[in-house]
Amino acid sequence: MRITCPLCGARDLREFSVTGSAALLNRPEEGAELPEWDDYLHNRDNPAGPSDELWYHSGGCGAWLVVRRDTTSHAVLDVRLASEQKT
Template identity: 65%
Template sequence: MRITCPICGARDRREFTVKGAALALERPARDAGDVAWDDYLHNRDNPAGRSAELWYHETGCAAWIVVVRDTVTHEVFETRLADGDTEAGS
């Protein structure tokens, strides 16, 4: 499996560490209420199919990346920097 890092290009999966669903990017507001926070902290989907995940390019450039992929076929649809920065940085 190869993942295209927005900075480094297509790289082997071994360079990356997967964190799981990209929930951390959808953190509820401080006053969102118990239901929203309970859902954020404890409830997890386990989709068979399209899923957005956080991956860390650990032995590469050390960027956090959102990888949109199919958990059944492993097809990767999209990768982007998790902080939304469009500048790849130097």
């Protein structure tokens, strides 16, 4: 699989490290109960289809990227710099 880094161009997958979902998580408030922390730390959605993931270009420019990938086919649909991610 190849990922097109916005700064370096098309590169082999081995140059990148994936860190997980790019979705922002809502951290529990101070003093929250253990089940809330357990949910925050361990439970994530696992959607079938398009998903935004946070990737690091460790073997290249060192940029953080948001890669939109179809989890059913592994096709890369879009790549953008994480600094340009809308919150």
